[in-house]
Amino acid sequence: MHATGHAEVFLGYDRDTGYAEAAMADLPGEIRALISRMDGEQPLWSDDGKLLVKSLKSTDLGVAFLLEFEGKKIYHAGDLFLMPARTREDVKEFEQYTEPLRGMKIDYGMLPLDPRFPDIGYLTVRRYLELAEFTAWTPMHLWGQYDFPAAFAAENPSLAQHMCALKAGERMDLE
Numbered sequence: 001m002h003a004t005g006h007a008e009v010f011l012g013y014d015r016d017t018g019y020a021e022a023a024m025a026d027l028p029g030e031i032r033a034l035i036s037r038m039d040g041e042q043p044l045w046s047d048d049g050k051l052l053v054k055s056l057k058s059t060d061l062g063v064a065f066l067l068e069f070e071g072k073k074i075y076h077a078g079d080l081f082l083m084p085a086r087t088r089e090d091v092k093e094f095e096q097y098t099e100p101l102r103g104m105k106i107d108y109g110m111l112p113l114d115p116r117f118p119d120i121g122y123l124t125v126r127r128y129l130e131l132a133e134f135t136a137w138t139p140m141h142l143w144g145q146y147d148f149p150a151a152f153a154a155e156n157p158s159l160a161q162h163m164c165a166l167k168a169g170e171r172m173d174l175e
Contacts, residue, residue, distance in 0.1 A: 042055050051067060051069045053067055058097065059081060059082070059090065059093055060079035062078045064076060064097075072108075073106045074106070074108050074109070075109040075110070077109070077140070080097055081120070082124045082127070083120075086120065099131070101128070105133045106133065107135045108138075110140045111128050113140070122159075125156075135162060146165075
C-alpha cells in the first residue's frame with residue numbers, strides 16, 4: 001500500500017479459473033474491487049500507470065509474473081517450472097512458456113529450486129539462467145530445506161554466482 005492509500009492486487013490463474021472465482025466470491029466487494037485477475041499471457045497496467053504487470057502461462061496452477069517499474073524488471077516464476085513427470089510434452093510446455101524471457105535483462109528474480117526433485121530443480125533454474133540475464137535471483141519452493149541452495153551452489157557454481165539465498169530465520173531488508 002502506498003502512502004496515498006492506493007492498493008492493487010494482481011491474481012493469476014490460467015488453469016483452474018473456477019477455483020479463483022470461488023475464492024474471490026467470498027471476499028467483500030471493496031476487496032474484490034482491488035483485484036485484477038490475469039489469465040495466461042496478459043499485460044496489465046496498474047491504475048496509476050506506473051507499474052506494468054505481465055503474466056506468463058504456468059505448468060501448474062497460477063501464472064508467472066514479470067513486473068516493470070521505473071526501468072527495472074522483477075520476475076516471479078510462480079509455478080512455472082519443469083514438471084516432475086518430465087514427459088516430452090511437459091518439457092515442451094515448460095520451454096514454450098518460458099520462451100518470452102529469452103534475451104531479457106532481469107534485475108531480480110524468484111526462481112523455483114525444489115529440493116523434492118533436485119535434478120528437475122537444477123534443470124528448471126538452468127533453463128531460466130540460459131534464457132535471461134538475472135542480476136540477482138533467489139531460490140523459492142524450498143519446502144523448509146534452506147540448506148538446499150548451498151548444495152545447488154556447490155554443484156553449479158556458475159549458475160549460482162548471482163544467487164541470493166537465505167537461511168531459516170534470516171531476513172532480507174530491501175530499501
